[in-house]
Amino acid sequence: MKKTLLLLFCCLMKFSSSKNSLQDHLRRGSSLSVGDDSHLITSPDKTFTCGFYGFQTNAYWFAIWFTNSKDRTVVWTANRNKPVNGHGSKLTLQTNGAMVLTDVDGMFVWGTNTTSTDVNRAVLLNTEISSVYWPSPDVGFDVFRYGRTSFNSSRYADFNDLGVFKSSDGWQFSASDMGLGVRRRLTMDYDGNLRFYSLNESTGLWSISWQAIAQPCDVHGICGRNGICVYGDKPPACSCPAGHEWRNITDLSRGCKPTFNRTRGNSTKFRFLPTLHTDYYGFDLNYSRNISFESCRDICLGDSRCEAFSYRLTGEGLCFAKSSLFNGYQEPNFPGTIYFKVPIGMETPESSSILIGSKTTCADVLVMLGSPSMYKSSGGKVKWVYLYSFALAIGLVEALVILLGWWIFYGNNPVLNNIEEGYRMISNQFRGFSYKELMRATQNFKVEIGRGGSGVVYKGVLEDERVVAVKRLGDVSEGGEFWTEVSTIGKINHMNLVRMWGFCSERKHKLLVYEYVENLSLDKRLFSSTFLQWKERFKVAIGIAKGLAYLHHECLEWVIHCDVKPENILLDGSFEAKIADFGLAKLSQRGGQNSEVTRIRGTKGYMAPEWASNLPITAKVDVYSYGVVVLEMAKGIRLSNIVMQEGEGEEEESELTRLLRVAKMKSQEEEKGWIEEIIDPRLGGVFSRKQAVTLVEMGLSCVEEDRHKRPTMDSVVQVLIDCEPE
Template sequence: MRAQIIFFLLIICNFNLFVTSSKPSNYLPRGSSLTVEDASSKHLVSPDKTFTCGFYTFNDTTHAYYFSIWYTNSKEKTVVWTANRDKPVNGHGSRLTLTKHGSLVLTDRGGSIVWATNTSSVAVDRVELLNSGNLVLKNKSGKILWKSFDFPTDTLLPNQFFTENQKLISRISPQVFSPGYFSFYFDIENVLKMVYDGPEFSSVYWPNPDINIFQNGRTSYNGTTVAILDDTGALVSSDGLHFSASDVGLGVKRRLTMDYDGNLRLFSLNDTSGLWTVTWQAVIQQCDVHGLCGRNGICIYTPDPKCSCLPHHEPVNSNDWSKGCKPRFKRGCNDTQFIEIPHVDYDGFDLNFTRNISFNDCRQICLGDCHCEAFKHAIREGLWTCYTKGDLFNGHMNDESLYLRIPKRVKSSESNNILSVSRLACGGGDPKIELLPMLYNDASTRSFKWAYLYSFGVAIGAIEVVLFVSSWCIFFRKHGTLGSLEEGYRTISSQFRSFSYGELKRATEKFKQVLGEGGFGSVYKGVLSDERVVAVKKLEKVVQGEEEFWAEVSTFGRINHMNLARMWGFCSEGIQRLLVYEYVENGSLDKHLFSSSTTSTLLEWEKRYKIALGTAKGLQYLHHECLEWVIHCDVKPENILLDSDFEPKISDFGLAKLCQRDSQGLSQLSMMRGTKGYMAPEWTTNLPLTSKVDVYSYGVVILELVRGLRLSSWVVDDNVKEEEMLKLKSFVRFAQGKMQDGGDSWIDDLVDSRLEGKFCRNQAVKMIEIGLLCVEDDRNKRPTMESVAQALAECEDEVVTM
């Protein structure tokens, strides 16, 4: 009997410990962790229970988890902040730790660091979730040393200051936290704007880009750049923006979110139903948001916003309308007809506009320009005006007509029947229109289930189940099933890793052999312990803390293409920031193309064309295909490496995001630095930079491959005589003049004379034509790298003739 009483008391004690340990807390002391598996300790809850912080997943079966903050009582468990939005961690073995050194660190299975705060040098005592939804690190006296409010993702909460160094960036889709293409931020004029910044173009769409700042009710004459949403639902900004929720007043839980569909919305929470209501939105007509339907797409209302394709076009991806539509015909300059598309217009991308002109003359202007894809003839200020379109983005409905250019061989019967919106069918075939997924209409994502403690017996039963399942998992881990999964996961993760500074110091023999020096730092040759030969780049003027540096570099580590230099890892210790790349045997292109040394080997034509095509493919991947699209910002021969087979590998992509922008520390993309002579004209304007800056730089490089000389007087090699240098603009005028003169010999005057005529004429003509297009001052006239790579590939198999 006595033994039974002792056993019973032990069970009660264990139960009390279970209940105590599972009680939610709003803080985590130094040296403690939250683990992804342990349901009893994986959450922090604010004192008033409004917010919860912990590991979040969209689907338990995917094992993809995010460390996030969400509204506790919202039905959909609405996330307002995420630490690792572009790199989820595994559902087994991941943890968040407040280290003894004072850093809050998120580690993946296997211990690799995914995210961390830059607080390792301060006396952090605890991490705490406040009633405001702000996750903070405090010292023993309660002073805040770091806060999540300084690093917003896509949502602004009440009383959270929003400043010039911050952005709200949309999700890429409703159930993927990765950054999307829409952003809300203070621009270079200190005005709050919304921008679509996609793979093919970038444009401001709110406030109204057709009128100036003051007509939009804003001002750029403000000494500060700050906005704040107060507890009543009113937002006030230093640029003059002011708006209020339709249910303005105290006592309502709210959030301001940059939604994945490009609209900025203010939401209010119904405490009873747990559902959100839109109480203000920036863009009233959703089709005014740029980029929704992609190239050749049209946004229409039926009555909800939907995407459609132009006639004789079909969706690139019916599940992702931002990729737009592709023609079911091959575009050409000849064999042209025009079909009328009623009630359709495309914003921007006008090649030109001409006032007081007839319809037929407008049509002839478009016919005479191979880049013209459509034209519009409409009355503006009492005059008939002609607009020719170089690209068809931001399609929407209006009261006028667009005239689309298609080959004559394409049957136009389909388009002749287009008399109403309902006939604008996706793919130009069946009258079928796909719905744009609208975030604020979707109230069925997933329900939130609460656990209840019913009785002492149920608790004991749950403990037994946990013990049984734990034993089962341990058994299978030892016998290979779970163990093999873990090993496979570690193998994948280990392809890109963090190196210690001492490890790289030994690998480079104390940074002994310098491979080169550039704007971002010096590069050293090294050999790792596994005998891999690497190039170690020591970065200079890095402004990010460890948290931001890890986030940026981990993105680069996931990029993999045969024409991109592979990054093997990085080092971030104290002030040291280093990157570890694969070693590329033949060095950079400039050393082979511009060297006048008698010992150097002349770069043959086949290799030049191979380099032009491979570089185009690498940039195409960065701009259009990789998960995290990247603008290089510094394409030049020095950043094109050549392997043993002279296959090009682009290096330094993404580094412009890591280094000092200017003396004021501005971080806007328009402030990034490139190399003079290869920089597009947009660098000197306030226009947002797009992938077209890389197209311009590539144009300079491809013309240099043909000419064999530097085309910029800004870049002078010691081994090249000054009088041999040609400025880019002079060469462009020279080339255009030769092409207009015609004849058979004009190409010989433009190709590197050192080749002594040993080159493929068709390939040379193609490279010059592409190069001249790429260096157009108007970025809308420049081709995409996708079209450049395709054009070069068409001539790849041609051979050199004398």
Template structure:
């Protein structure tokens, strides 16, 4: 038995060594000289001097098509940033790229046909191709003069130091995981404004910046002629139309890319070196359903709660693999000749295609207007003032939103019996999310002739050898871990490494907390205890009250909340759902909650307060826009903002609004949540609860950070001790700002700081705080815009003391 074990070990060692020797055959070049070439079979790549980027043949695993591309070397999925032949892939066998004698770089397919080439000529003194540290592939001569560069021909990505000008545009991929050109474009229009447009053969529609506003209300200007945009090395995105955006991790030393993604949104992605994964650090559109065309004609984008597409009732998908293709009628009758009914879709609108607009119109008059026009497919009635009527000639990409004050009435033949989708009744839906396959130009291209048939045998042999290797590795793993009885603790440790989230049993947590002895704090949702797990991790265990749902529902919600991970959110390590026990296990945060550091003698300095405001905004922006499933906190307050050992903020209890029992089957929060003094007026007005309730609470926290005391203690000046409501205080502040009273900033900031603070930062924070606590929620900013404003003054170093002025 022992000999057999040794033989198995030696065989495994031999196979792994053979595998490594195969991978070692790949070659890296810093230059591809004139007259030289590389082929798919060569396994040769051009790399940048710092090894950040790689250029060569790129194939999607399991598929035959191949592209000549540039990608991030150290990203986990080898993220492609440029392709020469995005719409004309070549064969993954026999294809070649070369620099000919005339200095032209040429990509040829297996049959010798040219699929792509540079626009260089014989008069250009091209010596070699080189991949720069910026990710730019260039053709240059011996003196360093560049004749051609990939930066001039972007695909869907803009890299730092690469410019987007009036003659260039970024074009999204057709679908996730493909390279084909899609329908979303980022470009400079004739009005000199950087814009995004959905542009398919049937329809074109600009969706960013917001087409409902004019240029200046969108914060842009068309008084420029340079038409240039770029992403710099610190994560700042700028364009000549006065667009300014910042990555939330602004700073040097981070690999970033700006891309127009397959869903039409423009985002800055930052590479996490430790994992090789990407993190979204800025996006242009916070609500994905606002992207025109994402669900196609006759489709509707809904939040359930993540964005999904459904067809308008009475319609079905044109292409089950592609929502952008939209939906087609299920009925054959013409709306012109058959009796019709109207189906109401509440809180639903469709982009554009208005035949008529009639303000101050009745619902019945709007209905008659649609009935009287054969071109009318539906009408939208907005309940603003006396009512507004919009008669639609097409149903282009509908959007269902709780914020939309109106309904759309779909015209359908009376013979068609349809009902509203379940989403309109408040419950969730499941939509088809299949992706279309990657298409190639010609199938006949990939039938091998006699010259290439021998490659079939070679690759078949290599594939068989790889399969045998995989079998032996799996057998070895099974033999080592099962036959030799590796302790369960090792298996548990492996699971913890692969997934930092687990389910605890009640006995474990009872032991870890020493029978729930050391209490850290308590609130409306439960009591928090300090504990130490078996692996010596210090944790905070929250014992929830009896208001949380049953075991199955709790488990389902926890699998979502447990995946949420951000530096400014308290990390959840796991949970317990056992009989009547509901417990959450969090990382232990050293410096307690924010209220302990601003409402007593242990107060924070100005830099720490500004960092808390910025970090809290980043955490909330992640919850609202970037995590796997949108989360509204509903109880943002200093007690729920914890400070780590470096006094960086971490938001706690961010999943409790999601975990709480709802009154109905849908995702609408019907039970009032929050803490008096921090609750938005939306609750009292019985408005649909959106992320703007968190924005309001954040504004109160920011104003308390500035003043250093609870809002209930605020007074207008030192001679008046009467308590002033927040609304009155805000009006007073605005009056003083308008009067140009510069000393007012010093009078409002926490006197314990003794004037040691940045006036510019203080004024910015006060402005943000007041805008966040607007009663009209449409006037409150998004957390993404708050971050951008704060980042613009983050580097402010002015620390003035009025006594020394």
């Protein structure tokens, strides 16, 4: 990774003489003292200042900060973890050229580890340099020891004086005040959000000119434990639910604390306080479907760990018991209510503790219908007209509720169904599609562009004119298992994996919406007259390897594809490989009419031997399939085809077995032309011999019968990308 660093000090001018003040430089043999506010060094253009920076009582850093920032925003410290005393500490440029920070007792705290006697003075510069500092250049390409893979390509990044951030993997963004002359800093803030800050030189204040997460409530835990972030307000409003109060009114990120004792005895009786359109993400003790409100409430009552439960009745009852209340948010369109568990007899406030400007949360309070005057007598008589009016109003409300209930339970309500199912994926950038919407997009599933074991794929155009591929799943699992797997797929994002845009789940209809990849699948570009040239083949081989390595080693949940084959490798406009159908093997219905519990997944010719040997399935099954695919790319034919052995009568063998036998024999004989006998003759000899040898040898190692001898996909990537073209 490459990052813009500040050149802290530069030792200049051998034996030169200067009469500049101490504010411009530090002479050899001189010191900066912690107790003297005038002992500061400023850069030539006054952008930066260095000196002692007090951040707590009698605790100081030797630091560099922005000169004109009102709060002296620090950009570097020498002793962040070892603050020095506010009396007697000093920074000295010693006569041997070393710069040393010492505490009041003379103890060494920090030093520059330089001993050049040529040094005359130390100057703080405003020069910026770019330097590769991670992975360390001293260890060459051994980046794996740092827990990183070099094929990711995001190995360096920087931002320039215009306020433009660029990285080697193509990610780029700009400050809203892009242009020269503005001092900026890029900071990973306490809430986990990455932000650009721009300095107003006249006021000394910083303003946000870009941030990675635009909606603050999307930052989990921004309002602290038990706190609720209200969507739609700018800035966002934090509020405390009923029965809670602020831990620190001056720091709302510390959250809310209950006004009651959670650890009362077993004899304690509880009730629940509701808050509408509100939820707390995560920390689910359990998740139940098709359950009544009473049953959901009893689950929480019966579990001492339960602090609240979330319940939704949108076609079916959904229940989430919560063990902790973090990441709270309130959104007007969220179709659920959170119920807080509090002791009976706890004094209930009339309203929650709310920050000014936020929306009100609901408290469990008694509500009187109408005005108090309704219930007062006039001359000993009740004002019956008011009671009749409210009785009529209640009757109308009940009628509306009945109609609404009928619509929810018996009407065709695809929007609510998708909202309900989509709650399980609320943290993902999915959108729910109705079945009718996808029928329109595909013109009633008119244009079929592919089919496989998991379903049929159709081309479609959404209302926003995006071209998509809609997979209509055939026999898939129901309920939570389906959403567990779809959530896994939705969290995965890599340039060599087909991106999922959304989903549909309406009764028996289960559909997935993917990006459309225009250059068809690899099998149609390899086993036909419009075959790929060598350059594209090698590029595709690297792309497939990168995608599988991501699935196996880097994504949030490790995924084994289980069906790597040319039909599941799609090619975009620039012939970049994109793996399709990853994760769908888990969606197959268990025990259904068209399935077996222990059935072998995959496609004949690409399945690893352990499938048939009943061995535990690991990521090495994908490695085997990858080996078959790259050998097919080299050979240009299906290796699962059966051929007759020469001179062996009627005995048969697969093209793969024959290739393995011939390649092993030729390579052992060290024949120079052995690779030319293997590579696709349709290429007419136009290929890189170095790349071809590397690809074939890698393919052969991937299809080893002993899975322990097969390489991992991240090592495959490393070998291929290190194979430069001749």
